[in-house]
Amino acid sequence: MNCIIYARVSSKEQEAEGYSIPSQLKLLKEYAKTEGLKIIKEFVDVETAKQAGRSNFNKMIKFLEDTPSIKTILCEKTDRLYRNFRDYVTIDELDLEIHLVKESEVLNKDSKSHQKFIHGIKVLMAKNYIDNLSEETRKGMLEKAMQGIYPSSDPLGYRNNTKTKLIDVDESRAPIITKMFRLYATGSYSLQMVTDLINEEGLRGSTGKYIYKAHTEKILKNPFYYGDFRWANNLYKGKHQPLITKELFKAVQEAFSAHNRPKATKRQFAFAGLLSCGKCGCAITAEIHKGKYIYYHCTESKGKCGNSYVREEVLADKLGELVKNDERQL
Numbered sequence: 001m002n003c004i005i006y007a008r009v010s011s012k013e014q015e016a017e018g019y020s021i022p023s024q025l026k027l028l029k030e031y032a033k034t035e036g037l038k039i040i041k042e043f044v045d046v047e048t049a050k051q052a053g054r055s056n057f058n059k060m061i062k063f064l065e066d067t068p069s070i071k072t073i074l075c076e077k078t079d080r081l082y083r084n085f086r087d088y089v090t091i092d093e094l095d096l097e098i099h100l101v102k103e104s105e106v107l108n109k110d111s112k113s114h115q116k117f118i119h120g121i122k123v124l125m126a127k128n129y130i131d132n133l134s135e136e137t138r139k140g141m142l143e144k145a146m147q148g149i150y151p152s153s154d155p156l157g158y159r160n161n162t163k164t165k166l167i168d169v170d171e172s173r174a175p176i177i178t179k180m181f182r183l184y185a186t187g188s189y190s191l192q193m194v195t196d197l198i199n200e201e202g203l204r205g206s207t208g209k210y211i212y213k214a215h216t217e218k219i220l221k222n223p224f225y226y227g228d229f230r231w232a233n234n235l236y237k238g239k240h241q242p243l244i245t246k247e248l249f250k251a252v253q254e255a256f257s258a259h260n261r262p263k264a265t266k267r268q269f270a271f272a273g274l275l276s277c278g279k280c281g282c283a284i285t286a287e288i289h290k291g292k293y294i295y296y297h298c299t300e301s302k303g304k305c306g307n308s309y310v311r312e313e314v315l316a317d318k319l320g321e322l323v324k325n326d327e328r329q330l
Contacts, residue, residue: 003072
């Protein structure tokens with residue numbers, strides 16, 4: 001009989017002996033040999049803090065849907081196969097035979113109702129175990145944050161030290177990151193200008209791709225670079241080495257405020273662009289005196305012509321008279 005095997009472990013569980021992927025695979029392969037089962041394919045999921053989810057579980061389901069001739073799964077135990085009740089329903093709909101090797105249990109459509117009932121309870125217990133593990137992981141990360149240790153992956157300009165479990169300065173990238181802050185703090189550079197400059201200097205993201213404007217903004221607003229970091233909606237004092245001062249960080253945030261401040265718009269004058277000087281032919285412009293009186297006058301772009309200023313109200317009356325005269329002639 002053909003079968004597939006599935007093994008899973010999380011980063012926290014890898015620390016415990018007996019939970020490792022090699023030990024699971026060894027157990028399942030020995031069982032398959034004893035039972036005369038031929039393993040067609042192996043599916044393995046290793047969940048880490050950086051990569052949650054089970055991509056290979058989904059691939060396994062797709063494989064089983066596309067290969068109806070294979071109806072048997074070998075797995076170590078219930079909480080390796082299921083993480084929630086939805087997983088249980090998905091597998092149950094495929095009408096499979098499930099071998100839970102460590103639990104010495106084989107389940108299929110002909111299993112007794114009591115056996116299925118007990119299995120359902122184990123599925124709920126597996127979900128509780130996963131939820132508890134997730135809760136403990138969050139507690140551990142919060143504890144690290146309270147100790148000043150950033151509990152996530154290293155921001156650009158730093159690198160994780162696998163030996164000390166701390167975050168060190170990335171000497172090749174850090175100077176460019178510092179330069180980004182200094183440039184933007186001047187107020188003379190836009191986000192796009194800073195982004196273009198750092199790309200020209202060879203700064204690349206963790207995947208080796210070019211830096212985009214949104215990434216630049218994220219860096220410039222991250223307090224990690226002056227020594228603090230945000231975690232679970234709180235700000236913590238970090239033990240890592242800052243790349244900039246807090247004063248420089250504040251200057252950058254002020255530059256953001258200045259860039260985002262609404263720009264003053266030009267006053268729209270009623271007759272702007274419609275008139276030209278009767279003496280020299282230059283354009284007529286307008287300006288405000290004492291904050292409320294609007295005067296029109298020649299721009300005198302060809303030199304002084306001696307034409308006088310005209311108040312907007314007077315000009316409006318004169319233009320009105322011209323319009324009336326034209327109407328009478330018509």
